[in-house]
Amino acid sequence: MTTPDCPDAPQPTPDHGISEKDILEQEIFELVSPDHSFLSGPRSRLHDFGTLFRVSLDFLRAFRVLHFVGPCVTIFGSARTKPGTTYYELARRMGEACAKLGFTVMTGGGSGIMEAANRGAFEAGGRSIGVNIELPFEQHLNPYVQKSFTMRYFFTRKTVLIKYSYAFIVLPGGAGTLDEMFETMTLIQTGKLRNFPVILMGKDYWQPLVDFLYKMAEEGTVSPQDPDIVFFTDDVEEAVAELQRHAVRQFGLRRRRLPKPSPLLDEESLKR
Numbered sequence: 001m002t003t004p005d006c007p008d009a010p011q012p013t014p015d016h017g018i019s020e021k022d023i024l025e026q027e028i029f030e031l032v033s034p035d036h037s038f039l040s041g042p043r044s045r046l047h048d049f050g051t052l053f054r055v056s057l058d059f060l061r062a063f064r065v066l067h068f069v070g071p072c073v074t075i076f077g078s079a080r081t082k083p084g085t086t087y088y089e090l091a092r093r094m095g096e097a098c099a100k101l102g103f104t105v106m107t108g109g110g111s112g113i114m115e116a117a118n119r120g121a122f123e124a125g126g127r128s129i130g131v132n133i134e135l136p137f138e139q140h141l142n143p144y145v146q147k148s149f150t151m152r153y154f155f156t157r158k159t160v161l162i163k164y165s166y167a168f169i170v171l172p173g174g175a176g177t178l179d180e181m182f183e184t185m186t187l188i189q190t191g192k193l194r195n196f197p198v199i200l201m202g203k204d205y206w207q208p209l210v211d212f213l214y215k216m217a218e219e220g221t222v223s224p225q226d227p228d229i230v231f232f233t234d235d236v237e238e239a240v241a242e243l244q245r246h247a248v249r250q251f252g253l254r255r256r257r258l259p260k261p262s263p264l265l266d267e268e269s270l271k272r
Contacts, residue, residue, distance in 0.1 A: 038153065058156040062131070065149050069129055072106040072164045073098045073243070076180045077113025077171035087172050087202055091116035093236050094169055094201065099126020101243060106131065106165060107145075108157070113171045115142035122146070133157050158183060166247040167197040169239065172205040185229050189222070197246040199231045199239050206232070 038051050066072075075095065081088050095105045095117035105121035107114035109130025121128040122144040130145035134152050141148055151157040162168075162184060170181045181200075187193035200206050213227040231242050 054152055055156060058151050058153055059160070061149055062151065062156070062160040065147060066129070066160060066164050069104045069106070069127060069147070069164065071103055071166050072129065073103040073167045073169060073247075074106045074161050074165040075113065075117035075169045075171065076108075076161075076173060076177050077117070078173035078177060079108075079110040079112040079114060080174075081112035081116070081172065083116070087113065087205075088116045090201060090234070090236070091171050092120040094171075094239060095120025095122075095128075096124040096126075097236055097240050098169075098243070099124040099128075101240065101248065103166070103243075104129055106161060108133065108161070109141050109145055109148050111140065111142055113173065115144060117169075118142055118144035131157055131161055162187065162193065165196070167199065167243050169199045169201060170206075172202040185226070188229055189226055195229075195246075197231060197242050198229055199233065199242055201234055201239065203232065203234045 075091060075098075077087070077091060081091075091113045097120075098105050098117075099121040104127035105117055106129040107117050109118075109132040114130070118128045118130060119142070128144055128146050130141055130148035132141055132148055132150040133154060134150050151160070158180060161180065168181075168184050170177060181198070184193070184198055188195055188198070200210070210227070210230070210232055213222070213230065216222045217224050217227050231239075233239055233242070
């Protein structure tokens with residue numbers, strides 16, 4: 001018995017071959033960011049085990065800090081918004097209003113809308129938290145956070161920005177802001193997250209998106225009631241009333257003492 005003839009394997013041309021330079025560029029790409037390495041396809045078991053360890057460490061550090069911050073409101077928005085602009089001042093006023101309701105204001109810790117929200121809370125004497133992200137280009141922490149920490153992965157960061165909050169306020173932003181808003185809506189829509197308020201602020205900016213939400217409902221790609229997950233307003237007083245109705249009262253939030261940190265675990269409380 002003879003083996004059947006096999007066609008010759010195609011030979012790579014110089015245009016398709018992998019050079020040493022290509023390999024080096026891929027290694028640099030994977031080393032620039034933990035997300036690049038994690039999302040760059042199958043790797044060895046040892047590499048994947050190391051990723052599991054780093055992901056667990058990301059969560060562990062977040063849990064140690066955020067255990068003591070009390071009920072939060074997370075405010076999402078662009079890092080590119082300049083101080084003194086309409087949306088910056090709107091975010092600042094919302095940060096102040098949330099602090100006066102007794103909430104800790106949590107943001108991604110960067111500039112723009114995040115800075116404005118942290119600033120409003122800080123200047124009102126409230127609690128202000130920043131959950132920063134490790135990036136190839138440095139994202140500077142804004143000066144109005146009382147407690148901050150930097151996470152390695154976007155998905156772990158997004159999880160903790162949602163986990164500790166009883167409401168979410170979304171101001172004008174880019175792809176990252178959209179990702180955070182739709183992730184939150186999806187968790188509420190699927191019952192993975194309780195029906196916490198999602199407040200969309202910036203009517204001129206977001207109107208096409210709100211129209212699209214209702215378009216999706218008309219087309220049947222989402223449930224008819226799903227657009228109602230979002231409360232759409234530019235009025236700080238209306239937003240505060242929404243927080244009081246659907247966060248404070250609905251979930252029975254009360255002012256109470258925060259848990260004390262354990263010296264044995266090297267934990268720190270949130271202090272001014």
